[in-house]
Amino acid sequence: MSNGTDLELVPSLPTWRAKWLRVKILAIFLRALVLAQAVAGLRAEVTFSRDIRPLLERHCVACHRPGEVAPFSLLRYEDAAGRSRMLAEVVRGRRMPPWKAVPAAVRFHGARRLTDREIGLFSAWDRAGAPKGGETNPIPEPGDAGWRLGPPDLTLKLPRPFPVPGGGPDLYQCFALPTDLPGDRYVRAADFRPGNRRLVHHALFFADSSGASRRLAGGAGNYPCFGLPGFLPSAGLGGWSPGNSAYEMPPGTGTRLGRGAMVVLQIHYHPSGRAEEDASELGLYFAASSPRQRLFDVALGSREIDIPPGAVNHRVTDHFTLPVDVWAWEAIPHAHYVARAVRAVAEMPGRRPLVLLEIRDWDFNWQERYRFAEPLRLPAGTRLRMEWTYDNSAANARNPNSPPKRVLWGPGTADEMAGLHVQVTPVQEADAAELAEALWGKFMRTVGGGFPGRAPE
Numbered sequence: 001m002s003n004g005t006d007l008e009l010v011p012s013l014p015t016w017r018a019k020w021l022r023v024k025i026l027a028i029f030l031r032a033l034v035l036a037q038a039v040a041g042l043r044a045e046v047t048f049s050r051d052i053r054p055l056l057e058r059h060c061v062a063c064h065r066p067g068e069v070a071p072f073s074l075l076r077y078e079d080a081a082g083r084s085r086m087l088a089e090v091v092r093g094r095r096m097p098p099w100k101a102v103p104a105a106v107r108f109h110g111a112r113r114l115t116d117r118e119i120g121l122f123s124a125w126d127r128a129g130a131p132k133g134g135e136t137n138p139i140p141e142p143g144d145a146g147w148r149l150g151p152p153d154l155t156l157k158l159p160r161p162f163p164v165p166g167g168g169p170d171l172y173q174c175f176a177l178p179t180d181l182p183g184d185r186y187v188r189a190a191d192f193r194p195g196n197r198r199l200v201h202h203a204l205f206f207a208d209s210s211g212a213s214r215r216l217a218g219g220a221g222n223y224p225c226f227g228l229p230g231f232l233p234s235a236g237l238g239g240w241s242p243g244n245s246a247y248e249m250p251p252g253t254g255t256r257l258g259r260g261a262m263v264v265l266q267i268h269y270h271p272s273g274r275a276e277e278d279a280s281e282l283g284l285y286f287a288a289s290s291p292r293q294r295l296f297d298v299a300l301g302s303r304e305i306d307i308p309p310g311a312v313n314h315r316v317t318d319h320f321t322l323p324v325d326v327w328a329w330e331a332i333p334h335a336h337y338v339a340r341a342v343r344a345v346a347e348m349p350g351r352r353p354l355v356l357l358e359i360r361d362w363d364f365n366w367q368e369r370y371r372f373a374e375p376l377r378l379p380a381g382t383r384l385r386m387e388w389t390y391d392n393s394a395a396n397a398r399n400p401n402s403p404p405k406r407v408l409w410g411p412g413t414a415d416e417m418a419g420l421h422v423q424v425t426p427v428q429e430a431d432a433a434e435l436a437e438a439l440w441g442k443f444m445r446t447v448g449g450g451f452p453g454r455a456p457e
């Protein structure tokens with residue numbers, strides 16, 4: 001040894017080597033363990049009690065239980081075993097659970113989506129002949145939810161039970177409910193209790209400060225309203241579908257309900273096979289003080305829709321450039337039956353385009369508000385762009401016209417729309433006026449003097 005430094009290093013080397021060897025052995029051992037488990041997993045039969053029951057409980061029974069909107073229950077082994085092939089098929093095709101957004105960079109709150117592994121379990125279980133794997137209790141029914149945010153500040157009920165015939169097409173009915181508030185209130189949250197879960201497929205809520213909904217509803221208090229509510233709402237107040245959580249507005253925001261304001265409940269009814277009634281309720285929760293900031297609706301859309309019969313890839317686009325920095329909270333697509341796909345993209349200056357929402361198999365019956373798991377910060381200069389694609393051929397099974405006909409913009413079942421709403425709040429509250437002005441300009445250009453949502457026929 002020639003110097004002190006080496007002398008110090010040499011004795012430490014073997015310990016270091018020994019440590020490294022120990023780590024290495026441990027790693028090999030762990031890897032072997034993982035492999036052995038994987039092999040065992042492959043060999044072990046996929047059973048109802050171990051593998052399928054938890055999946056049904058987590059992803060299916062919110063809708064598939066007695067008294068719910070889905071056509072059959074999946075609470076018991078027998079319910080699922082008799083349909084194992086069908087279950088495997090619908091999950092493989094991602095028809096169930098219903099969730100239309102294609103996975104992308106942006107994650108959504110409450111996404112109903114199975115992993116590839118979970119889909120594989122349904123297939124493996126079916127192939128194995130739907131084994132039970134020991135005794136198992138039926139899945140407990142989720143308790144009748146009650147008001148999930150506690151007692152509402154204001155409960156609005158249908159004035160009288162609404163009759164839904166046993167069969168025929170789905171119904172879209174709007175109920176104009178007076179709030180009779182003594183003064184201004186700001187809604188911070190809304191929750192919905194379906195009166196008859198067998199009938200209520202989904203519901204959307206709107207504020208109306210113009211009184212237009214009252215006129216549309218007339219003495220009956222309700223009117224048919226396929227698609228949009230038939231007037232220009234002063235704001236959206238959220239929506240409900242089975243298994244969804246209650247609607248809560250972004251912190252610091254609130255939707256104003258003034259004196260004389262109406263709230264409109266738009267309910268999608270799915271006939272259950274026998275004539276029944278529904279008496280749903282909406283619960284509203286008010287903010288303790290007036291909101292710190294405004295929630296803005298960036299309404300992308302176009303009324304220039306003219307789709308020739310037979311067209312399979314007809315596109316309708318729109319865009320809006322944000323004048324200020326914003327937080328984006330939610331994307332809400334809207335179109336009818338000829339629409340097949342929608343894509344919303346944020347093109348931020350100097351960045352790669354960010355897909356906010358993409359749906360490739362649009363289904364009018366699964367209207368959803370796609371709330372981002374985290375709000376997205378979009379800088380000034382971001383171009384929000386949307387593109388709808390329509391299939392007006394006979395190959396589109398949902399085409400309302402057979403043979404296909406020319407389709408124009410309009411509110412009816414056989415008309416089309418192209419809407420994509422992005423709900424945003426300005427990052428700096430001082431920017432609100434500038435954003436409002438830009439949005440107003442866009443709105444006036446879009447409607448060209450008229451107002452969207454002419455009265456339904």
Ligand code: HEC
Pocket residue numbers: 055056059060061062063064069070071083086087090091096097098112241242243365
């Ligand atoms: C949000 C409610 C909801 C959830 C969650 C849900 N379903 Fe459904 N399901 C329905 C409704 C409603 C129907 C009736 C057809 C329709 O309206 O699309 C249906 C129909 C079905 C059908 C019949 C398919 C057909 O073509 O008629 C199967 C099979 C099915 N669901 C399986 C599942 C499975 C498996 C899960 C969980 C992995 C699941 N569903 C989750 C609401 C739901």
